[in-house]
Amino acid sequence: xxxxxxxxxxxxxxxxxxxxxxxxxxxxxxxxxxxxxxxxxxxxxxxxxxxxxxxxxxxxxxxxxxxxxxxxxxxxxxxxxxxxxxxxxxxxxxxxxxxxxxxxxxxxxxxxxxxxxxxxxxxxxxxxxxxxxxxxxxxxxxxxxxxxxxxxxxxxxxxxxxxxxxxxxxxxxxxxxxxxxxxxxxxxxxxxxxxxxxxxxxxxxxxxxxxxxxxxxxxxxxxxxxxxxxxxxxxxxxxxxxxxxxxxxxxxxxxxxxxxxxxxxxxxxxxxxxxxxxxxxxxxxxxxxxxxxxxxxxxxxxxxxxxxxxxxxxxxxxxxxxxxxxxxxxxxxxxxxxxxxxxxxxxxxxxxxxxxxxxxxxxxxxxx
Numbered sequence: 073x074x075x076x077x078x079x080x081x082x083x084x085x086x087x088x089x090x091x092x093x094x095x096x097x098x099x100x101x102x103x104x105x106x107x108x109x110x111x112x113x114x115x116x117x118x119x120x121x122x123x124x125x126x127x128x129x130x131x132x133x134x135x136x137x138x139x140x141x142x143x144x145x146x147x148x149x150x151x152x153x154x155x156x157x158x159x160x161x162x163x164x165x166x167x168x169x170x171x172x173x174x175x176x177x178x179x180x181x182x183x184x185x186x187x188x189x190x191x192x193x194x195x196x197x198x199x200x201x202x203x204x205x206x207x208x209x210x211x212x213x214x215x216x217x218x219x220x221x222x223x224x225x226x227x228x229x230x231x232x233x234x235x236x237x238x239x240x241x242x243x244x245x246x247x248x249x250x251x252x253x254x255x256x257x258x259x260x261x262x263x264x265x266x267x268x269x270x271x272x273x274x275x276x277x278x279x280x281x282x283x284x285x286x287x288x289x290x291x292x293x294x295x296x297x298x299x300x301x302x303x304x305x306x307x308x309x310x311x312x313x314x315x316x317x318x319x320x321x322x323x324x325x326x327x328x329x330x331x332x333x334x335x336x337x338x339x340x341x342x343x344x345x346x347x348x349x350x351x352x353x354x355x356x357x358x359x360x361x362x363x364x365x366x367x368x369x370x371x372x373x374x375x376x377x378x379x380x381x382x383x384x385x386x387x388x389x390x391x392x393x394x395x396x397x398x399x400x401x402x403x404x405x406x407x408x409x410x411x412x413x414x415x416x417x418x419x420x421x422x423x424x425x426x427x428x429x430x431x432x433x434x435x436x437x438x439x440x
Contacts, residue, residue, distance in 0.1 A: 134167040138338040139271070140415075140437030141172065142422060144400060144430050151178045151405040154396070154421065154432075156342075156412030157272045158335040160265040160328075165274035171436060179407040182279040183287040183399065185392075186295050189276045190288070201296065205250040212244040213251070217308045220362050221315070225251060228315040232258040252310035253299060259314070259321065263328035272409045289395045289410065290388070298383045305369045306376040312362075318355040335412060338437025343416040389414050393424035400430070 144152040153175040176182075191197045207213070214222055226243070229236045235258075260267060267273070279286050317324065334341050356363075366373070392410050399406045408421075415421050425432050 131164065131166045133169055134163050135169070137163055137168050137172075137336060138437055139335055140338050140342070140434060141175065142432050142434050143175070144425060144432050146400065146430075148403070150400070150403055151175075152396075152400055152408065153179065153406075154408045154415065155271065156335075156415035157270060157409050158332055158412060159270040159272065160260050160267045160332070161269035161271060161274070161336075162265055162332075163269065163336075165271070165278055176275065176278070176407050177282075179284070179405040181285050181287050181399070181404050181406045182275055183289055183395065183406050183408045183410075184272045184276060185288075185410050186290050186292045187276065187286045187288040188273065188292075189280065189286070191292055197292070201292070204296065204300075205247050206245050207247060213246065213248060214244065216248045216304045217311070218362055218365065220359055221308050221312055224315040225255075225311055228255065229258075232262060232321060234258070234261070248304055248307035248311065249300060249302075252307040255311055255314040259324050260328055262321075263325045263332070265328065265332060275407070275409060287395075287399070287406070289392055294391075295388075298388060299380075301383075302376045302380060303369070303372050305366065306373055306380070309366060309373060312356055312358065316356045316358050318357045340438045342412060346413050346416045385413060386419055389417075389419050389421060389424070393421045396421055396425060397428055397430075 139155060139158075142154045144154070146152060155172075191201070207216075217225075229239055229243075233239060257267070276286055314321075314324065331342075331345070334345070358366075392414050396406075396408055399408070410421065417423065422432055
């Protein structure tokens with residue numbers, strides 16, 4: 073089966089989604105679900121320890137780190153810098169070139185999509201988030217996706233997720249929506265990247281160590297809602313794009329690597345990828361029966377895809393641009409970091425700032 077679709081790597085370019093059941097590849101198989109976010113807090117503590125270490129001066133600068141950074145030209149020495157994030161990484165925040173460190177150090181505030189550090193340390197927030205992905209009507213995952221897709225998902229998790237022993241305990245009870253978000257995660261790690269090393273995650277730990285206030289641009293529930301409310305067949309197709317890709321998993325791993333390297337190097341190609349209206353052709357290895365199921369829901373899938381793009385990108389672009397403008401009007405010195413997918417395009421944060429009369433200068437990355 074061949075499907076034309078606009079591919080968006082949701083987790084790494086668009087939204088810093090909190091994976092509530094299993095968010096790190098190194099969780100012990102014997103841990104229960106209430107312990108799965110401990111790795112996040114341990115990582116934050118490690119970053120803080122490194123920041124406070126006397127050996128920081130010996131940190132080797134990563135010369136390959138050159139993502140696009142902009143500065144809003146403002147009066148009265150107000151500082152406002154912006155970076156589009158890739159929500160995974162392979163670098164140490166202490167190794168980034170001086171121009172980024174100086175920009176960050178000159179600001180009093182760090183603005184991110186969502187302060188996930190605060191949420192993962194809040195038991196009630198994590199419980200509330202976890203519950204939204206559990207079927208509470210007596211049904212299980214098998215009632216919402218086909219048996220074929222279910223079996224492909226199980227095989228995929230066994231083959232590619234280091235967390236399968238934990239995930240298998242909750243597999244049937246977590247919603248298709250959750251698995252549609254999660255399937256990307258194992259491949260991010262297989263590509264050599266780490267979600268906890270995304271620039272925004274590392275900067276939050278750095279900000280905490282330097283007593284900088286973290287501004288959460290979105291309410292985390294609103295962020296999660298952007299991926300909620302679609303049909304079961306929409307989520308099933310998202311799962312199938314990973315678990316039944318006939319080109320093989322290595323093709324996705326290679327894409328994660330390539331896209332990351334484009335972002336990290338500051339290549340102008342990143343905006344071409346994000347702004348492109350071209351649809352990729354995806355070949356799925358599925359039965360005729362499942363293909364017919366998808367084809368019979370073509371109108372529903374089209375409508376869901378349009379709504380998804382609106383909620384995930386367009387609507388959130390406005391929220392982020394409005395927040396940036398508000399911070400500027402309040403005179404705040406802000407280092408502003410949101411998913412790269414929100415920076416570019418006619419309704420992206422950068423163009424919105426320009427439309428509102430601000431002079432925005434690109435100071436890092438390949439100049440367009």
